[in-house]
Amino acid sequence: MARLLATIEHVVKKPIWDCRMCGQCVLHSTGLTCPMTCPKQLRNGPCGGVREDGACEVDPSMTCVWLKAHNRSERMPRTLRKEFDDLRPPVDNRLQDTSSWANLLSGRDRVVPDGWQPDA
Amino acid sequence: MSYPSRPPADAAPVTGSPRGDLADLLADPAAHGPVITAECPAVDSGGISAVAAHVARLAPHADAINATDNPAARAHVSNVAMAIAIKQLGAQPILQVACRDKNRLALEADIVGAALHGITAVCCMTGDDVTAGDEPEARRVFDLDSPQLIRAASSLAKGCYLSGRALDPAPPLFIGAVENPAAPPFAYRVRRGLKKAAAGARFLQLQICYHPDRLAEFAELARDSGLTPRVALLPTIALLKGSRALRYMTANVPGIHIPEPVIERVENAADPGEAAYRLALEQAEHALSLPGVRGLHIADFRHDDTIARLRSDLGLPAAHSAPDTDALTV
Numbered sequence A: 001m002a003r004l005l006a007t008i009e010h011v012v013k014k015p016i017w018d019c020r021m022c023g024q025c026v027l028h029s030t031g032l033t034c035p036m037t038c039p040k041q042l043r044n045g046p047c048g049g050v051r052e053d054g055a056c057e058v059d060p061s062m063t064c065v066w067l068k069a070h071n072r073s074e075r076m077p078r079t080l081r082k083e084f085d086d087l088r089p090p091v092d093n094r095l096q097d098t099s100s101w102a103n104l105l106s107g108r109d110r111v112v113p114d115g116w117q118p119d120a
Numbered sequence B: 001m002s003y004p005s006r007p008p009a010d011a012a013p014v015t016g017s018p019r020g021d022l023a024d025l026l027a028d029p030a031a032h033g034p035v036i037t038a039e040c041p042a043v044d045s046g047g048i049s050a051v052a053a054h055v056a057r058l059a060p061h062a063d064a065i066n067a068t069d070n071p072a073a074r075a076h077v078s079n080v081a082m083a084i085a086i087k088q089l090g091a092q093p094i095l096q097v098a099c100r101d102k103n104r105l106a107l108e109a110d111i112v113g114a115a116l117h118g119i120t121a122v123c124c125m126t127g128d129d130v131t132a133g134d135e136p137e138a139r140r141v142f143d144l145d146s147p148q149l150i151r152a153a154s155s156l157a158k159g160c161y162l163s164g165r166a167l168d169p170a171p172p173l174f175i176g177a178v179e180n181p182a183a184p185p186f187a188y189r190v191r192r193g194l195k196k197a198a199a200g201a202r203f204l205q206l207q208i209c210y211h212p213d214r215l216a217e218f219a220e221l222a223r224d225s226g227l228t229p230r231v232a233l234l235p236t237i238a239l240l241k242g243s244r245a246l247r248y249m250t251a252n253v254p255g256i257h258i259p260e261p262v263i264e265r266v267e268n269a270a271d272p273g274e275a276a277y278r279l280a281l282e283q284a285e286h287a288l289s290l291p292g293v294r295g296l297h298i299a300d301f302r303h304d305d306t307i308a309r310l311r312s313d314l315g316l317p318a319a320h321s322a323p324d325t326d327a328l329t330v
């Protein structure tokens, strides 16, 4: 069942968002732009290497993923726009290739390490 | 052959001691004035004396010195080893920690490892990509991003690893980060700074910036949003020999863009070395006039006495006490 869900999710989300199946989806808070398509897989905004023309430091043939995310998020409803500034926790690598939908329903995608404490 | 673990007598370069702890210096502008940090050039071999030469040049003019973490994605003496060397030589190190080469276990280990040696100032950054360096075939890691790394460091400072496992006593870390006021999306850069502040950053070393308008806008927005004075801004000033370095940076360092007229001003000057210095001095004066700017971070590519000249032209006091004063306090 979980496998089937992951397959369906992949089929739906790969063509639209180039989903990499991290299993802990944050699309809603990143302007519907998948942060795992950033070559550095940054979950909390652009690095300092964005080029003058907005191109990615690593792959100058593409626009910085976070530049797109930022522009798109500015056009989203207010609540989602605010979530753009949330500090997203480190990726749980055990969830790779599992269904983020299943993990959302079970709450598994919101589990953070015990030492991941509230803001300083 | 083994290198001495203590600096040899002829390599003891720093006369006097730092004028204060970085956290204290940044906290009190009225008492301490602008704070200067500097980047220690990377070192590859040659024992402690190789580091000593750089520290001797920088420490009299810098309150703290960055121990870099494989800058420009090239392997060098490690950040922790450099920080220990800088400290042994009598200066105050800032441990740079980059996300590119190490996963979260290794990053946590570096921070607590340095803290074991009394190194508590930490500067967290994403790091250039491996493709920027000379081993572009390496695996890039980025297991944490920089805001996550800052918060992980905050957890260490509060007494636990990311796992929750206790660290007792907790290392008294002073955590900082970097930001690039001149890279797109400009409007978002201060918000990213706020995210880093919320995660626990207390200072931001800002990337070299050849757009004074962008730096000014960043500083003003930082003030209006409350990022400063919560976080101390330290814009980076590059000390360069001439226009070649400017051309190199704008062509090869992603995130740094230098307008053509700026390069030409140096290139066409009768004395390009002097013109490059004048440019740096102007940038430094402008940066120090901006709200929330607590000092400067110096990237010295000239490797001469320019940092001393800059410090004196800016009218800043020496960073290290004179040897005699120091002898009295010992």
Ligand code: SF4
Residues within 6 Å of the ligand: A013, A017, A018, A019, A020, A021, A022, A023, A024, A025, A026, A027, A034, A035, A036, A100
């Ligand atoms: S599940 Fe993960 S990889 Fe897939 S779109 Fe969402 S954030 Fe991107």
